[in-house]
Amino acid sequence: MTHENQLSLHPFCQFAAVDAPLQPYDYRYDLYQAYYHHGIRAALKQIQAVFNDYSLSRFPRLLRSLRRVRHSFRLRRWLGGFQPFVERPIDHLASAMGGQQAPPACFFHPLVGQYVFRMADGRRTKVCIDAHDAGDFVSTQLLDWSDIYFKTNFWTMRDYPRKVLSLYNGNPLLLGHLHRLRALRNVEPSYDLCFVVRVWGGADEVSGIEHNLRLLEAVAKCDCRKFLTAYLVAGDVSKIARRFERQGIPCRRSPIKLSELWRISADSRLNIIRLGMHSCTPWRMTDLVAMGTCPVLDQPPKSKWPVSLQEGEHFLSLGATPGPDGWVASERQYEAIPGLLRVFLSDQEKLRQIRENNLRYFDCNLAPEAVGQYICDRVAEAS
Numbered sequence: 001m002t003h004e005n006q007l008s009l010h011p012f013c014q015f016a017a018v019d020a021p022l023q024p025y026d027y028r029y030d031l032y033q034a035y036y037h038h039g040i041r042a043a044l045k046q047i048q049a050v051f052n053d054y055s056l057s058r059f060p061r062l063l064r065s066l067r068r069v070r071h072s073f074r075l076r077r078w079l080g081g082f083q084p085f086v087e088r089p090i091d092h093l094a095s096a097m098g099g100q101q102a103p104p105a106c107f108f109h110p111l112v113g114q115y116v117f118r119m120a121d122g123r124r125t126k127v128c129i130d131a132h133d134a135g136d137f138v139s140t141q142l143l144d145w146s147d148i149y150f151k152t153n154f155w156t157m158r159d160y161p162r163k164v165l166s167l168y169n170g171n172p173l174l175l176g177h178l179h180r181l182r183a184l185r186n187v188e189p190s191y192d193l194c195f196v197v198r199v200w201g202g203a204d205e206v207s208g209i210e211h212n213l214r215l216l217e218a219v220a221k222c223d224c225r226k227f228l229t230a231y232l233v234a235g236d237v238s239k240i241a242r243r244f245e246r247q248g249i250p251c252r253r254s255p256i257k258l259s260e261l262w263r264i265s266a267d268s269r270l271n272i273i274r275l276g277m278h279s280c281t282p283w284r285m286t287d288l289v290a291m292g293t294c295p296v297l298d299q300p301p302k303s304k305w306p307v308s309l310q311e312g313e314h315f316l317s318l319g320a321t322p323g324p325d326g327w328v329a330s331e332r333q334y335e336a337i338p339g340l341l342r343v344f345l346s347d348q349e350k351l352r353q354i355r356e357n358n359l360r361y362f363d364c365n366l367a368p369e370a371v372g373q374y375i376c377d378r379v380a381e382a383s
Helices: 029-045 060-070 073-098 140-145 178-186 209-220 237-247 258-266 284-291 331-335 337-346 348-366 368-382
Strands: 015-022 050-055 112-119 124-130 148-151 164-166 191-199 226-232 268-273 295-297
Touching: 015 029, 015 368, 029 050, 029 112, 029 368, 060 073, 124 140, 124 368, 148 368, 178 258, 178 284, 191 209, 191 258, 191 337, 209 226, 209 237, 209 331, 209 337, 226 237, 258 268, 258 284, 268 284, 268 337, 284 295, 284 348, 331 337, 337 348, 348 368
Parallel strands: 015 050, 124 148, 148 164, 191 226, 191 268, 268 295
Antiparallel strands: 015 112, 112 124
């Protein structure tokens, strides 16, 4: 299934412009909306409509620079316990400079984008894009304000109001690098599998750690050519590191460069990832589909995209699903993982077909331009 190449606009409902506010000092807002900004802008360009992204604050370039300093990984690591003494003055400076303008809804949430689609006949459609990792609503005010409410983590097991529509969880870090990812489609794999994982999880970043650890330990037992790395960021990092060292599992305390992660992923026949915080389909799924790799999830996705990813067609699953009252799967499920991986690796034809399916899926559905097309089509239908 693919989206149409042209906007399906009713003749009396032509777009004139889309207003999309920016919040340059907020760590999440502009980043989480960037994929959709890019896509909507590309879709509007086809019909020569205007995409008006404007800052809610004065001095947006300077505020973005302050934001980068405020959230610099190297600076925070260097400062250690003195981090709050530097961050607070930067926050005060940004607040004094901001001169905040009210967003369209007159209230703001950093995980919910606000858009106003303006029609040629003067009518307006209020749209929200909720990029929160969980399936619930982080702002009932914005839900009430909107005419259409897109949700990137639209849970199949929940009932939503009719105006709530599912949306792809696009990775903004891909923007500007799609040519590189598409070039990696032609790499001949030298690893059997790759598993690079940030060790955290659960609503508090800590409760889901044990699941990560047991996944890593199970994958390490698979006798194959593998690239295995644990990125330790939460919990008792030193204790976790000692646990892994005893088993020969590589770990690190700084992130791997994104370009290196992409190269290794393309160089692997299987790429193991787990569901993200609050059990969302993670951004990394976008990377893997774009490169035409074969993703292996720890468990089937809980969220639904407009064109659903199908197990056995777009991804494989280890079936290590934690129970409803906990964050850890059964011992039997972890013990089965090495055998499952050997079965997956033995079916060359299936892996080839999954890779080809994902190439088509990304170009037709998940690429930023296709996602922007989908958003505009849904707004046009409802207007």
